[in-house]
Amino acid sequence: MDAVRLHAGRDVLRVVWLPGSDLLRGTCHCGATHVAEGPVEVWEWLLAHPTGHSAPSTPAPSGAGAVAGSDGVAASDAVAPADAVASADVRVAR
Secondary structure, eight states, X not given: OOXXXXXXXXXXXEEEEOTTSSOEEEEOTTSOEEEESSXXXXXXXXXXXXXXXXXXXXXXXXXXXXXXXXXXXXXXXXXXXXXXXXXXXXXXXX
């Protein structure tokens, strides 16, 4: 399966199913993550988490030496893993 480019930006929240488990990982635009068993808990955290902060003002570096987010992926290099079964990117209107 080919890698899929994911949306990026200040208004993008991401939920990914973690293969081999019953867990979902939510990722905020700032790179913070939260893992939970159900979609309601993940979405409640995602929708509450961004309050009071904003995305970095400079783009994240890519390539060699890039600083990865808390999930180990540099924000500018966000690609859906080949083994990911489900992923949802949602743009949030503010």
